[in-house]
Amino acid sequence: EPEVTQTPSHQVTQMGQEVILRCVPISNHLYFYWYRQILGQKVEFLVSFYNNEISEKSEIFDDQFSVERPDGSNFTLKIRSTKLEDSAMYFCASSRFRDTTSGANVLTFGAGSRLTVL
Amino acid sequence: KQEVTQIPAALSVPEGENLVLNCSFTDSAIYNLQWFRQDPGKGLTSLLLIQSSQREQTSGRLNASLDKSSGRSTLYIAASQPGDSATYLCAVKTGGGADGLTFGKGTHLIIQP
Numbered sequence: 001e002p003e004v005t006q007t008p009s010h011q012v013t014q015m016g017q018e019v020i021l022r023c024v025p026i027s028n029h030l031y032f033y034w035y036r037q038i039l040g041q042k043v044e045f046l047v048s049f050y051n052n053e054i055s056e057k058s059e060i061f062d063d064q065f066s067v068e069r070p071d072g073s074n075f076t077l078k079i080r081s082t083k084l085e086d087s088a089m090y091f092c093a094s095s096r097f098r099d100t101t102s103g104a105n106v107l108t109f110g111a112g113s114r115l116t117v118l
Numbered sequence: 119k120q121e122v123t124q125i126p127a128a129l130s131v132p133e134g135e136n137l138v139l140n141c142s143f144t145d146s147a148i149y150n151l152q153w154f155r156q157d158p159g160k161g162l163t164s165l166l167l168i169q170s171s172q173r174e175q176t177s178g179r180l181n182a183s184l185d186k187s188s189g190r191s192t193l194y195i196a197a198s199q200p201g202d203s204a205t206y207l208c209a210v211k212t213g214g215g216a217d218g219l220t221f222g223k224g225t226h227l228i229i230q231p
Contacts, residue, residue, distance in 0.1 A: 031217075042122075109161035
């Protein structure tokens with residue numbers, strides 16, 4: 001079964017460092033998303049991406065964050081200067097179409113990348 | 119702003135019992151509602167998706183209902199098994215063209231063998 005792959009599974013970084021989290025979405029999917037989950041908290045929407053541009057972003061997704069699809073397969077989330085509060089599990093997701101209804105157009109999540117900022 | 123609440127936060131029951139997980143949301147103008155399962159170290163797995171025009175969806179031992187006007191959904195698990203142990207998340211897609219899902223905090227379910 002096709003899956004969304006995320007790397008690294010766990011990254012530890014020092015405050016102020018840049019971090020890039022990588023995702024390989026399902027090959028025929030067109031919509032890509034990043035969510036995050038701070039330990040013990042809710043999963044929160046960060047950003048959606050379609051046709052090489054941001055479709056929607058939440059208030060969490062400030063200027064410290066950026067996304068891109070550099071080579072047609074990878075989808076990356078960059079945090080420019082990490083803060084302690086960026087420590088979280090970051091989930092990538094993808095879907096074939098924007099409006100996930102059912103069946104073949106489910107929203108598929110990756111296993112997540114755990115980011116620890118010291 | 120949409121808020122999603124799940125009750126109970128944790129639940130532990132013996133194997134074989136039927137159980138109900140609850141989800142409520144503040145803004146009834148939703149596009150759809152999904153129930154996910156989250157296992158430690160793994161991603162979120164979509165279990166059931168209910169469109170705003172639907173009342174319920176069923177998949178195997180799982181049945182999810184939606185009462186949009188009252189802002190509530192329930193996930194019914196029949197004949198629970200130890201393999202059902204996981205965190206169950208409810209998420210809504212608000213109408214008006216929003217892409218992102220709004221999640222509840224989840225119910226941590228333990229099925230005792």
